[in-house]
Amino acid sequence: MKLLKHLLFVTLLAPTATEAQVLNPMDFKFYIDAFNQHDNELYRQAIPNSEAWAFIQENIPFFECPDKQLEQTYYFRWWTYRKHIKHTPDGYIITEFLPEVPWAGKYNSISCPAAHHFYEGRWLRNAQYLRDYAKFWFSGGGSPRLYSFWAADAIHAFTKVHPDGEFLAHMLPLLETNFREWENSHLDTNGLFWQSDNRDGMEVSISGIQSNNMEGYRATINSYMYGDAKALSEIASRLGKQAISERFATKAFQLKSKLLNLLWDEEAAFFKVIPRGSSALEKTDVRELHGYTPWYFSIPENRHSIAWAQLMDRAGFWAPYGPTTAEQRHPDFKVAYDGHECQWNGPSWPFATSITLKAMANLLHGYQQQVVNKRDYLEVLLTYARSHQRIDEDGNTISWIDENLNPYTGDWIARTRLKNWSEGSWSAGKGGVERGKDYNHSSFCDLVISGLIGLCAEESDTLVIDPLLPNDTWDYFCLDYIPYRGKSLTLLYDRTGMKYGKGKGFRVFVNGILRSEADQLQKLTIEL
Template sequence: MKNNILALLLLILPSIAEAQLLSKDQYKHYIDRFNENDYELYRLGEYTNEKAWDFLAENIPFFNCPDKQLEETYYFRWWTYRKHIRKTPKGYIITEFLPDVSWAGLYNSICCPAAHHFMEGRWLKDPKYLKDYARFWFNGKSSPRAYSFWSADAIANFCKVHPDDPLLEELFPLLEKNYEAWEKDKLHENGLFWQYDNRDGMEVSISGSYAEPYGHGYRATINSYMYADARALERLAKKMGESQKETLYRQKAEKIKQNINTRLWDSNAEFFKVIPLGRNMSFSDIREQHGFTPWYFNIPPDSYSVAWKYLMDTNHFFAPYGITTAEQCHPKFIIAYEGHECRWDGPVWPFSTSVTLTALANLLNNYKQEYISKRDYWTLLSQYSHSHRIHFDSSKSVPWIDENINPYTGDWISRTRLKNDFETSWPKNKGGEERGKDYNHSTFNDLIITGLIGVRPSDDNILTINPLIPDQTWEYFCLDDLLYKGKKISICYDRTGKYYNLGSGFFIFIDGKRVHHSDNLAKVIINLESI
């Protein structure tokens, strides 16, 4: 009876049918401008610039808001992401660098940012690219453990958006073998996983300097990733009816979680820290940004939320152009233009910004705490957007994403180093000309979709939307044509009702039918089976 009433109500509620809330052509000017400003050094991807608009128009959700800098960055990051879709004899993969680099694996693949590739790319309508990419990592010739990579968790998160049980069943035994290999290589008898800082993708770190020359230690990063993969394998085992394996992976995950929370948490510093190997299990004396990683996977208890008071503190992590990788009050903190060009002892790295902001969205959604707010999330995301620039001269500034950022000037450090330190030409052994241009090492649009707009993917048929936009910040916004579990989702807010001509308030449409309206932004939970 209840379902019949709901069906009747949906028939009489206002509908947008199959029409778009947003006209896609109104956003083509962004792509045209990006193409115009681009000298397209590398044309190795499947979708070169002349194909960019057609590909994006068919595949991305469209976004509109009053902050045109943020809006531009949203389309810029989709424009750069599609450059990295490369077709190979093994199917589609996603690359980190556009030029081929000597330290990459098969077809220029690098697993270090691969989880970010899955998190960002899951919002493309066509799932074939990431299905191929998931298979690629476990084809026997790839290198899924060359760097830390939370592969099972990332693939499971992709399948929350594009459900695919046959793919998960196919990959399950391969993901198990991958997990076992990690345990064999990096699990100590004390129950903690260890990793080199550079194999975490975080070379020349301050904590790593205490374990020279290798920079290895028990790190919250690798332990959090292994927890996440164990949880993902637990859920996959349950889905497949393998109760013994479900129990096995649940127990593994619980043990790792306990070790993270009891052995990697420095209660005096109120932070997760590295224990460098060879230091008699003593903590390093530095808070580093990757100490926020456990919240990316909802590992810590509520009481540990005190760590977040350091994020917006200018003595610690907050700087004009982003979140520093090491706290600024430490004597070894440095912004250096010498030595290795990719240092993690101070500069801002979009890779870590992505992790921290995903973790912060989890904190704001799932924890009880008073240390940090939606306003802070908004500030950091806006700051991250503004960092996507480069100034070629006093008059020309264009959108840009590269490697590491000077937190005080916004300069792309490795680019400056590689361009200026070699008088004759860009060094080929380091990737050649503009190796970091359009660098695909982080997320941005996933932060807009799952954080700011608040689409929270789940394993079941529940759609949760919980916007993190602070009150009285925007007059309007719209995320349109988002594909989630095969359904078209449109989310919009219009304070006056004059912008989208739907009336005032907060609206959610599914497959063209209005399923929610409220005067103000609010958390909404929708059972898709009832739609």
């Protein structure tokens, strides 16, 4: 599909506010040029590299900060996200892998990372991509329950940025049916949902090996289903369907109670897995990174915050190239270059890192605790940003995102193994050449926008900005040309007032008009 059609969508569906921009988009074009220059474009979809800059210029919020590695990774992740926009006879979808993989569904779709796709893509000006994608999953031939997928929550998050009552009215009965089908297939009489670690997208986990048939009552699936129940309640309330809203509010409350009472290990101070079939509901003996998932949906209480001490602990999850998927002190922790290429018993995974950072942002935004702070959030985010690289065959350090990382060396483990899998080369049965290149299985830009800079999307026209950047860290930043509820936002900080010429301190502009200001970075609330 030609770029003209993409730009037509932007013109029709997004506000035009180029006059409100503080940043000059051309100042960042060199990033896209460099990504294109170093790219072997093996698999083209709707928007090829030749049209990448035009897409970027029309669609993304522009970002500038003093940390140029973070800034580069921000543009890199938009550049790779664009590669995964695929036009199909059923509209647009977002893919996980660029090459066709045997385990995918219709049009090479996979539901495992789809919620990340919605959270990330909601900041694009063209909302049609995700409207189509949502409809595809539930009425276009998608397989939304092939893997765990917090669909209602993610779609609701998208509509907080791009409100659309007609779209939500269309989606509500489909999302209700989806929830009911999960209950029919994965809800046991103890009130908890179960999932296999494989269908959670977390193969060969330590807790999975300790469970019967790799099946367990996991904080992941139970948090996802809580998030969906809560979202369905809020969507129904917005549409004036109070009976539906109350029914799902009750489901959310009951599931929250079960999760907190049964999956929290008081001695280990962590959420753990209970193997399915355990009559005594005994938990496995390992802390795993996915135990932070409940905070992604703001489920825990303040008392549970002690669990976050493990994130920065070098015997827990802390590692130089990203948090490990299992605590390093456990005897079964390992970073393996044999067996399955995608193991979750030690390697760092961008999927899990994304969830952890979103959960951590919710902790810092909404809880009273002293275990971790804003500086810790920035450190984990910068570590994640700097993991996005590899050294190519010519010795150049290039931007890169793939599947799983060696947390100590930064090597992309699955790539290292797969490139010599079959007679010294790539295996078609494993997805073919460079299966994991530009892997779209996580988020990043959303973690900058809603986490670090603190744009907290709301159901109403109340705009809340709660930055997680420590006040003494940067002299400036600007996040510009942000689509939000039919308006264009600019958030900037300028310690001296000389960088942007808009005055000293923290500034919020709506459609180019200054709406709020403060001398320091702090929480601001504005009625749009």
